[in-house]
Amino acid sequence: MPDVYVKRTRFPISAERLFAWHAEPEALERLTPPWEDARVIRRTGTIRDVGSRVEIRVRIGPFWRTWISEHTACEEGRMFRDRQIKGPFASWQHTHSFEPDGPSACYLEDRVEYALPMGVLGRILAGRSVRRKLDRLFSYRHEFTARTIGAGRQEP
Numbered sequence: 001m002p003d004v005y006v007k008r009t010r011f012p013i014s015a016e017r018l019f020a021w022h023a024e025p026e027a028l029e030r031l032t033p034p035w036e037d038a039r040v041i042r043r044t045g046t047i048r049d050v051g052s053r054v055e056i057r058v059r060i061g062p063f064w065r066t067w068i069s070e071h072t073a074c075e076e077g078r079m080f081r082d083r084q085i086k087g088p089f090a091s092w093q094h095t096h097s098f099e100p101d102g103p104s105a106c107y108l109e110d111r112v113e114y115a116l117p118m119g120v121l122g123r124i125l126a127g128r129s130v131r132r133k134l135d136r137l138f139s140y141r142h143e144f145t146a147r148t149i150g151a152g153r154q155e156p
Contacts (some may be wrong), residue, residue, distance in 0.1 A: 002091060002148045003116075003123075005131065007138035008109040013149060015098035015106035016077040021149055022096060023047050023080075028054065038067075047071055047080045050090070060088050069094075090115040108145070110138050 007070065012017055021027065023046060032038055037059035045052025049071060056067045067087035071149060074080040084092035097109040116123055 001153070002093075003127070003131075005082075005112045005114070005134045005138070005143060006109060007135070008044060008107055008145075009142040010101060010107050011048040011146065012105050014104055015100045017028060018106055018145075018149070019077045019098045020082075021145070033137060033144075036137070041066075043072070045084075048074050048076065052081075053085070058088070088117070090117045090119075091104045094100060097136060108142065110141070 021032050025046070027047075027139050029040060037080075040054060040056055042055040043053065050073060052071045054069050056069075060063050065088050068085040069082040069087070070085050071080060071082050072093075073095075079095060079097045081093065081095045083094070092112065092114045095109075095111045097107075097111065099107040099109065101107055112134065114130075116126055118125070
């Protein structure tokens with residue numbers, strides 16, 4: 001059974017506008033925190049293209065790994081989803097949702113369903129650490145998004 005991580009933030013901007021910002025070609029690079037040793041090596045298509053892929057080189061401890069994710073769903077202005085094809089997790093599915101809250105505000109929700117390698121042992125050894133890392137990553141992304149689009153954010 002996968003673990004679930006959710007980060008949800010209210011933005012005073014329309015869902016369509018926030019979705020469009022995330023759909024820009026360099027959005028993933030912008031949203032990668034400066035402390036993360038990760039770089040996009042290759043991509044096909046965009047978040048709007050089901051079946052498009054992104055290949056990233058990530059450092060995990062002293063080792064470099066290849067992480068390939070594939071976009072599996074997109075609803076223009078409302079959500080897109082990607083899943084890990086190859087990478088450090090046993091499984092990983094990330095849903096980015098943009099839920100309107102009136103005409104000029106929305107909730108951005110990042111929902112990650114993931115499983116660590118080695119099953120229960122992986123959960124025992126690294127579960128808490130991975131959870132903290134996810135919280136730091138998505139807190140950074142939501143704060144960066146708020147600063148970049150020139151709109152404040154409000155925690156629900």
